[in-house]
Each structure stands twice: as C-alpha cells, then as structure tokens.
Amino acid sequence: MDQITCKRVKELKWTVHVESKGLDFEIHYDFHDEPHILLAQIAQKTARTVFVKACNNIDKCSVMPRKGSPNYLTSPMQLETSGVNFELFWNLDDYLSINEIKSNDIHAMLKTYGVEAARETIIQEVECVWRLRHRGGQEAPEHDR
Helix, strand or coil: CEEEECCCCCCCCEEEEEEEECCEEEEEEEECCCCCCCHHHHHHHHHHHCCCCCECCEEEEEEEECCCCCCCCCCCEEEEEEECCHHHHHCCCCCCCHHHCCCCCHHHHHHHHCHHHHHHHHHHHHHHHHHHHHCCCCCCHHHCC
16 A cells, blocks of 8 residues: 655644555544544545546536435435546446446437437437426426527
C-alpha cells in the first residue's frame, strides 16, 4: 500500500495516517490525551474534505439503491451520474457491473453501443414519460423538450 505520513515537530493532539491502494483507502487516527471523542463527527468532517479525482463529462455522481428494489437496505446499489463517460466505467469493471450500464443520453448510446442500444434507450425514455403522465405525476423537466 502507498503511504502518506505527516510528521510535525510541535506537540499534536492527534495524528492521521492514510493508506491507499487502487480505489481502497484507510484513514487511521491516533488521538493523544483525548478522553472522549465522537468519531462520527470526525469521519463526517474528513469525508467533506476528501477530493475525488474529477472525471471528464461527469459533473455529479451519487450512490443510489437500485430502482424498483423491494428492500432498500439489502438492495444492490447503483451509480447515478450527471453526464456520461462509458470508458471510465469500463475501467472500473472490478467494482461495477458494466453489463448493466444504462443512460438516457441517446446520442452517447448511439456513438458507443450502436443503433440498437440507442433504439432501446428511446423506448425506455418514452415508456418512462408515458408512465409518469398515465399516473398523473409530473414528468421531469428534461422530458418536456
């Protein structure tokens, strides 16, 4: 594992040690003379300061439970992105099921996977809009174009 260790001359209340390999990383805290510490707050503060490498053509990425899954807690998770970068996901095939990649970007599907995949994407998007209208729901603004 790669190691990054910060050492300082002055007396510290706590030290941090980070180990990383590939997409996995561990953060080790060593607290000095601290009687009671709420680790959840420290973890949240640390998570806010972690910078994940930016990806071309993806502005936002969220981990979501799989849509239509009956049990939220035990369902497999999926990534939902704002933007498309198929090559990035192909390189993560050890961590993601790349056989289940879907996109509502018809042009990206056509360029990457061909006309049949683009056709299936059009059908899925039309069915989604139809279901929303049939149920009396409001469709998403991107479907109004």
